Amino acid sequence: MIELNGLTKKFSNGKGIFDVTFSIPKGEVFGFLGPNGAGKSTTIRHLMGFMKPSKGSALINGMDTWKDAAKIQEKIGYLPGEISFLDGMDGMAFLKLVGGMRGMKHTNYRDELIHRLQFDVKTPIRKMSKGMKQKVGIVAAFMHEPEVIILDEPTSGLDPLMQRIFIEIVMEQKEKGTTFLMSSHSFSEIERTCDRAAIIKDGKIVVVENIHDLQQKQRRLFDVTFASAEEAKLIKQSKLDVISVTENRAEIAVQGDYNQFIQALGDYQIRTIDIHEQNLEEVFLNYYDREANRS
Amino acid sequence: MNITLYAKMLKVHAKSISSYAIGSALYLLLIIGIYPSIADAPGLNELMESMPESFLAAFGMEGGFQHVSDFIAGEYYGLLYVVILSIFCLMTASQLMARHIDRGSMAYILATPNSRKKIAFTQALVLITGLLIIGLTTALAGVIGTEILIEDKPFEAMTFMNVNLVGILLFFVISGYSFLFSCLLNDERQALGLSGLLTIVFYGMDLVGKMSDQLDWMVHLSLFSTFRPVEIARGSVDVWPTATFLFLLGTVLYAVAILIFSKRDLPL
Helix, strand or coil: CEEEEEEEEECCCCCEEEEEEEEECCCCEEEEECCCCCCHHHHHHHHCCCCCCCEEEEEECCEECCCCHHHHHHHEEEECCCCCCCCCCEHHHHHHHHHHHHCCCCCHHHHHHHHHHCCCCCCEHHHCCHHHHHHHHHHHHHCCCCCEEEEECCCCCCCHHHHHHHHHHHHHHHHCCCEEEEEECCHHHHHCCCCEEEEEECCEEEEEEEHHHHHHHCEEEEEEEECCHHHHHHHHHCCCEEEEEECCEEEEEEECCHHHHHHHHCCCCEEEEEEECCCHHHHHHHHHHHHHHHC | CCHHHHHHHHHHHHHHHHHHHHHHHHHHHHHHHHHHHHHHCCCHHHHHHHCCHHHHHHCCCCCCCCCHHHHHHHHHHHHHHHHHHHHHHHHHHHHHCHHHHHHCCHHHHHCCCCCHHHHHHHHHHHHHHHHHHHHHHHHHHHHHHHHHHCCCCCCCHHHHHHHHHHHHHHHHHHHHHHHHHHHHCCCHHHHHHHHHHHHHHHHHHHHHHHHCCCCCHHHHHCHHHHCCHHHHHHCCCCHHHHHHHHHHHHHHHHHHHHHHHHHCCCCC
16 A cells, blocks of 8 residues: 655755665554654655655555655545644634545544544634644544555654544554554554554664564563562572662563563562663664674 | 635635725725815925925826826825735735745645645635735725715826736735745745845835936836836826736746745655
8 A cells, every 4th residue: 555665865964764665555554663853754754745755756555655646645644743733713624624625525434533532623723732733633634534544643742541542543444444654753652553663763764573573672671679689689690681780679671571571580579660661762773783783 | 726725715814804905995095085185285386396306206206296096196006005015915925835834734735635736826816816805995995085085186097997907916926926935935934034025125126226317227127117106197108018017927926936836845
């Protein structure tokens, strides 16, 4: 459904995206991971036909996203990363404008989405909070039930309850065969919904893999607090990857094999275990850098 | 053209269009209203004679006023009309394209199955519609105002309409290059600044050129040399060559703007 062949865009400052290649079959939810400034939005801008590639091409449903931009939009729903609506109207007027410009006839699904996301469509856009704008944007992207939905950082600004409703909606559409491309800078945001994911760094695709393999490769850091400082010292002798020990606390890295981690800790008196929040580079890119060095 | 977008955009800009139209019409009526007292004032022509000739020439007031239409043309179309319409064209043009590109809301407009040419053409039509509404309201106010407020004074309706025709076409060109900058740039303020600067330079060249004999070549480089309200009102110039020229130039500017917008990278 979506195909990127050696998509390259070089900006005058030397940045850009280079030889981005991946394809997404129909009905797949595809995650597009990368730290800020890695080239996620630039890639999406090409898919939307906002930019002309320096080299390579992007196809949606077999059509070139630059040349056939207007035609392709019939099949696409899009949520931009930076939410900025037209001012001087309320949420409903905006949705009606976009619907009207699409020539959309049925509004049942739109109204259902508004009801489920629970927001007041009569609020003027300039008075909306970030989360509320995000909801309006999600409705605008989904309401015409397109075949392809492209979402740039979809859950930013949504509270946990709304994130869950959003995931429900994505899953329902997936059942109907909708293809998704979803960008994010955090793995946890996409691991619940995506089948496969690509990781992009400095404009280059690092890897395209399915989510389960990525979860295996994900390196998590745990802060384990023991009952005594002696126990914390003892854990260093186990097979676990102990990064540091300070008094009765140890920082332990786990990658893939959680059973070993739990079994090893079973012999100790544990007070608490905390997951160390890490950014994407720490989770994955160290791993791929090491892989690259080894080969 | 996309009807939904056109209707919505016109609605968004309706407030500013109607206030410019009403403001312009009221100013014109005010000028017409003071005409009788000025025409009957004995000191006026002496006062005019006492002023430096180049100063009068700069504002198109040489030779005094014989008709209402001359007077309106000199007093209103010579300066205030130009100011009001310039502000409208510059502001609205930068809001219709550059603002949406700048803020990113253009992404939503383009994420509909409408080509960029169609979107830009629709936005251009909104600007031209606004200009026409303001221009025609002013013209109408002039005709009706003189009918009601002035008694027994010669009023040349035909030449007055010519003043309006050339005036509207002049602003068709000014809105054209403003729209061009708006399509070309990613920054709303830059678009507004550049089109504003160009307009001020044109106006300044026209003014300086008319006042100074050494610099009169400047007049010919200025767009405002096509609009001489007092001369047109006196019927001393043939307006059709100018009108055709302005119409063609404006059309080309809009066409180039739409074409550039359809071909360029957008940072949305």
